[in-house]
Amino acid sequence: MEYNTVILSVEDKVGTITLNRPEWNNTFNIQMATELNKALKELEQDSKVNVVIINANGKNFCTGIDVNYVDGKSMEEYLPWVRLMEEMNLTIANIGKPVIASVHRIAVANGIGIVAACDLAIASETAKFGATAINVGLFCMGPAVPLLKSLGRKKTLELILTGDIIDADEALRIGLINKIVPDADLVEETKKYAKKLADKNPVAMQLGKKSFYQIEDMRFADAIELTNYHFATLCTMDSPQASVKEFLNRNNKVKKGN
Incomplete structure (x- = not known):
């Protein structure tokens, strides 16, 4: 446009x-x-x-x-x-x-x-x-x-x-x-x-922001349940899984170095 x-x-x-x-x-x-x-x-x-x-x-x-x-x-x-x-x-x-x-x-x-x-x-x-x-x-x-x-x-x-x-x-x-x-x-x-x-994981960032705004006006228990669902969803996605693996590999190298 x-x-x-x-x-x-x-x-x-x-x-x-x-x-x-x-x-x-x-x-x-x-x-x-x-x-x-x-x-x-x-x-x-x-x-x-x-x-x-x-x-x-x-x-x-x-x-x-x-x-x-x-x-x-x-x-x-x-x-x-x-x-x-x-x-x-x-x-x-x-x-x-x-x-x-x-x-x-x-x-x-x-x-x-x-x-x-x-x-x-x-x-x-x-x-x-x-x-x-x-x-x-x-x-x-x-x-x-x-x-x-x-x-x-x-x-x-x-x-x-x-x-x-x-x-x-x-x-x-x-x-x-x-x-x-x-x-x-x-x-x-x-x-x-x-x-x-x-430079953060964009999939996590964008789902996280949307989740934040959805829970803002919810009852506490409902907000907890919605964020449970969103976090479980995030864990199924390829990009966050790859980021977690990268973090764990980096962490393991540090531990071995110590």
């Missing part, structure tokens, strides 16, 4: 989707939301890709949705648009490949929602985050869903009710992001992080 508002690239088992509406601070319009979803699904089907990075061109990572669309429409007109604006959160969870957000400068409204929805997130030291829709008379209802999953009730409510901006240190402290790096190192550090995951 040809993309106009995102850039898609693949290198060394890592697929990168770059948000590319810099003149609009990478706010989501209908086209960019549609293209991000399609790019995620395309990389899910690409056998050369084990891990996905979402980053952005321009001054800021993403400052939300394009609110120019909010202009006297009916509920029937708004609902498909709203669903499209939040669809990427479901897509990120539903694909088996880990998705890493690589965040610079400002990530607010739907921008913070993407960061929360991604499986992992790395931010530059000057990055800032906020659920800021309340400040323009709206509300971060869609972003609240991945935020609640990531941060819990009290911290999510604090962010979405106040619209306050937090810095990278606070984002790390509350669990919104996994790592802070110097601004100049963000691209290379994200690639290094992604490569670490890309």
